[in-house]
Amino acid sequence: MKYILYALLLLFSAPVFAQNADSLFIRQIYDETLARGKAYEWLRHLTQQIGPRLSGSAGAQKAVDWTKQLMEKEGFDRVFLQEVMVPHWVRGAKEESYIKSGKQKTNVPIAALGGSVATPTKGVEAGVVEVKTFKELEELGAAKVKGKIVFFNRPMDPTKINTFEAYAGAVEQRANGATFAAKFGAVGAIVRSMAVGLDDIPHTGSMRYASGVPLIPTAAISTKGAEKLSQLLKENPALTFFFKQSCETLPDAKSYNVVGEIRGSEKPDEIIVVGGHLDSWDLGQGAHDDGSGCMQSVEVLRVLKALGYKPKRTIRAVMFMNEENGLKGGIGYADYAKKGGEKHIAAIESDNGGFTPRGFGIVGTASEKAKAMSWKSLLAPYGLHEIGPGSGGADIGPLAQSGTALFGFKPDSQRYFDFHHTDADRFEAINKRELELGAASMTALLYLIDQHGLN
Amino acid sequence: MKYILYALLLLFSAPVFAQNADSLFIRQIYDETLARGKAYEWLRHLTQQIGPRLSGSAGAQKAVDWTKQLMEKEGFDRVFLQEVMVPHWVRGAKEESYIKSGKQKTNVPIAALGGSVATPTKGVEAGVVEVKTFKELEELGAAKVKGKIVFFNRPMDPTKINTFEAYAGAVEQRANGATFAAKFGAVGAIVRSMAVGLDDIPHTGSMRYASGVPLIPTAAISTKGAEKLSQLLKENPALTFFFKQSCETLPDAKSYNVVGEIRGSEKPDEIIVVGGHLDSWDLGQGAHDDGSGCMQSVEVLRVLKALGYKPKRTIRAVMFMNEENGLKGGIGYADYAKKGGEKHIAAIESDNGGFTPRGFGIVGTASEKAKAMSWKSLLAPYGLHEIGPGSGGADIGPLAQSGTALFGFKPDSQRYFDFHHTDADRFEAINKRELELGAASMTALLYLIDQHGLN
Numbered sequence: 001m002k003y004i005l006y007a008l009l010l011l012f013s014a015p016v017f018a019q020n021a022d023s024l025f026i027r028q029i030y031d032e033t034l035a036r037g038k039a040y041e042w043l044r045h046l047t048q049q050i051g052p053r054l055s056g057s058a059g060a061q062k063a064v065d066w067t068k069q070l071m072e073k074e075g076f077d078r079v080f081l082q083e084v085m086v087p088h089w090v091r092g093a094k095e096e097s098y099i100k101s102g103k104q105k106t107n108v109p110i111a112a113l114g115g116s117v118a119t120p121t122k123g124v125e126a127g128v129v130e131v132k133t134f135k136e137l138e139e140l141g142a143a144k145v146k147g148k149i150v151f152f153n154r155p156m157d158p159t160k161i162n163t164f165e166a167y168a169g170a171v172e173q174r175a176n177g178a179t180f181a182a183k184f185g186a187v188g189a190i191v192r193s194m195a196v197g198l199d200d201i202p203h204t205g206s207m208r209y210a211s212g213v214p215l216i217p218t219a220a221i222s223t224k225g226a227e228k229l230s231q232l233l234k235e236n237p238a239l240t241f242f243f244k245q246s247c248e249t250l251p252d253a254k255s256y257n258v259v260g261e262i263r264g265s266e267k268p269d270e271i272i273v274v275g276g277h278l279d280s281w282d283l284g285q286g287a288h289d290d291g292s293g294c295m296q297s298v299e300v301l302r303v304l305k306a307l308g309y310k311p312k313r314t315i316r317a318v319m320f321m322n323e324e325n326g327l328k329g330g331i332g333y334a335d336y337a338k339k340g341g342e343k344h345i346a347a348i349e350s351d352n353g354g355f356t357p358r359g360f361g362i363v364g365t366a367s368e369k370a371k372a373m374s375w376k377s378l379l380a381p382y383g384l385h386e387i388g389p390g391s392g393g394a395d396i397g398p399l400a401q402s403g404t405a406l407f408g409f410k411p412d413s414q415r416y417f418d419f420h421h422t423d424a425d426r427f428e429a430i431n432k433r434e435l436e437l438g439a440a441s442m443t444a445l446l447y448l449i450d451q452h453g454l455n
Numbered sequence: 456m457k458y459i460l461y462a463l464l465l466l467f468s469a470p471v472f473a474q475n476a477d478s479l480f481i482r483q484i485y486d487e488t489l490a491r492g493k494a495y496e497w498l499r500h501l502t503q504q505i506g507p508r509l510s511g512s513a514g515a516q517k518a519v520d521w522t523k524q525l526m527e528k529e530g531f532d533r534v535f536l537q538e539v540m541v542p543h544w545v546r547g548a549k550e551e552s553y554i555k556s557g558k559q560k561t562n563v564p565i566a567a568l569g570g571s572v573a574t575p576t577k578g579v580e581a582g583v584v585e586v587k588t589f590k591e592l593e594e595l596g597a598a599k600v601k602g603k604i605v606f607f608n609r610p611m612d613p614t615k616i617n618t619f620e621a622y623a624g625a626v627e628q629r630a631n632g633a634t635f636a637a638k639f640g641a642v643g644a645i646v647r648s649m650a651v652g653l654d655d656i657p658h659t660g661s662m663r664y665a666s667g668v669p670l671i672p673t674a675a676i677s678t679k680g681a682e683k684l685s686q687l688l689k690e691n692p693a694l695t696f697f698f699k700q701s702c703e704t705l706p707d708a709k710s711y712n713v714v715g716e717i718r719g720s721e722k723p724d725e726i727i728v729v730g731g732h733l734d735s736w737d738l739g740q741g742a743h744d745d746g747s748g749c750m751q752s753v754e755v756l757r758v759l760k761a762l763g764y765k766p767k768r769t770i771r772a773v774m775f776m777n778e779e780n781g782l783k784g785g786i787g788y789a790d791y792a793k794k795g796g797e798k799h800i801a802a803i804e805s806d807n808g809g810f811t812p813r814g815f816g817i818v819g820t821a822s823e824k825a826k827a828m829s830w831k832s833l834l835a836p837y838g839l840h841e842i843g844p845g846s847g848g849a850d851i852g853p854l855a856q857s858g859t860a861l862f863g864f865k866p867d868s869q870r871y872f873d874f875h876h877t878d879a880d881r882f883e884a885i886n887k888r889e890l891e892l893g894a895a896s897m898t899a900l901l902y903l904i905d906q907h908g909l910n
Binding site for chain 1: 485486489490613614616618651652811813835836837838840841867869870873886887888889892
């Protein structure tokens, strides 16, 4: 009996000891982050001192310079830039827009969609056709659409528990609405803002034109504005909509990913990335999208360094450029990695807001997923219950081709679309503890991958 | 072989069918609540039209009248009041306070603690003794404390993941600080606000005097004020603190619990309660604490009614009075239940804010806990992962004596102490979806208890 006990002890003591050591170190990670965290004050600087950071803008360049300095000051082993060419779209003067029904003019808030062309200098005014789907538009056909402004008014579905699912179900209107409308001869496309609730702020975002279709101007209207327009259309189908915007696409600009690195002590050639994207839309301050993810990523390396942790693998914080309207940073990073023969075993991205942590979505092999899911009990005490197959992140996506396992940090999604791509995405929208818990969660996951690998 | 299959089918089909029916109905609960929820607009009225509702105040009475009407309008089977006598404390004029160091006066924001006596009409000014624990105070003893103001400055521990744990570790300063200080001859007690972060708003809350000790005035100072006072004390230990407050305790007042009921169709004598407390502190509007819980509870009954659900058991929404400074409503409700020979099988309380749902804490027998935990897979798709032993709720607490199983709704705790007992606890601090998800979670749990019981 004794021998069996000894045998059992030998069998189980090693992993139990490791599990316990992991548990203790993860507790230290949270303690350091919650008691002496720096992400919140860094984010204050990035959002309030630097502000919006659309690719190609002066703000984006300032953010590149400042985050490079920040990581240098934190004493990471190596900090470097990766040059990428990025689209350079500018909004121009503030948009104007109103609904004209009989003698009544009703102003409604709009924001040009990123990538859209301008209206004629004097604006465009036309009758309005409201649709909820592309199929409806097709059924109306050119006869009823030609010369009109198409109003895409399908709301995000409020019954989806995860708001990103609701976003996925509506965002084609923003991305492709103008192209579909132009096919049938429309002169403009107005898209209901991607928001679950009703508010007065327009939500911008990227759109693209398919080739061979006329480029017509397109803008997002606030959800309350959309409700108003829809209601007035019912009362007077002959009303007109006016809008004026002067946005334009300038020549591509030179920009950079910013990379900070702590070199691995045992397997320096295996790299683990943690990142977010440094660019933001030009409205607001890009606080949740995605200043949070960037500052959390720098915090991951700072915390490990502060705890005296020597990573086995090389760990990198990457501030990707141009997620919003081109993904040139993410594509460029994967290219550099491939050309440099670098082996990235895992990449973690935070680009769903600085909210309270829920878990991680995983893109990888079955055994990588199983390995990560075996850590559930270590992470559950910190509210990380949703660890399983999911999505990684736009910027780290291109690394998947080379077999990198992707981990998308999954904060609570309920408030994200209150701020997303709007003037409301400001520092004040960030809760310090929520931001810090996200950073600590990313640190804990990175630590486990570094310690145990994914195979 | 066939026979075995049939036998297996017979064995398993009933529970599988039930599980599936539950899953479908719970989905309907969330759909109804998220697409046509009313709790948010009701809460707007309760907070913005009625406002603060401290026990004994005109606001509390208005809230009683309005919630009674609301439940009558919703057509519940029976709506009634339960009379209770409640403490009636009033704040009086706005408090004044400053730190005086040499010739320099620094104003700092304070709020009298609920139950405190007033200062002398001209205020009180005295030297300050700062402590972090009662033990420190004891060690100083009367020699160093007599004639002074004791400043209790132990912060909530930011490294606790659940902020309620941090609250539990600090709140004795607020509850009993004045009593401890008075024992050693202090003339006042100033307590660091119960907040994890640093801000400029004082957090009020209840305190009590032990018998046989002089009643000295006590107030909460904002966390930034506390940091300032601590810093200035280091520079000048001889500084003085001045404060003036005119609060008083009036004779007990008559008030009410408000109860709405849908009668059970199969076991009407078994009652399931869902509730929150209708009273609030006099600062702010009592939005998270606890207008949310009240409006969510009414929504639970509305949603089940809207879905045409006929409960087996009798279900009640209870708006408890006087949770904040006496618990007379909770005690009274349990008394009425006992005297009426009512059998309460379960009670659910929402009094931790209208934030995104995490789970339920359970107080009950092992088998009741096991039964509730067997529903985990039905609730996990809605973010409810934390279902297990925990705390129920102050108002439903007294029901435990009669064997009622208690369920404390557990929303995410990160932001709660940004608002708790302050002027910032206003309607604007509520996110519609988070509030609704909470209501739907409570409805789903109540539905499962009603369908399957707890044994």
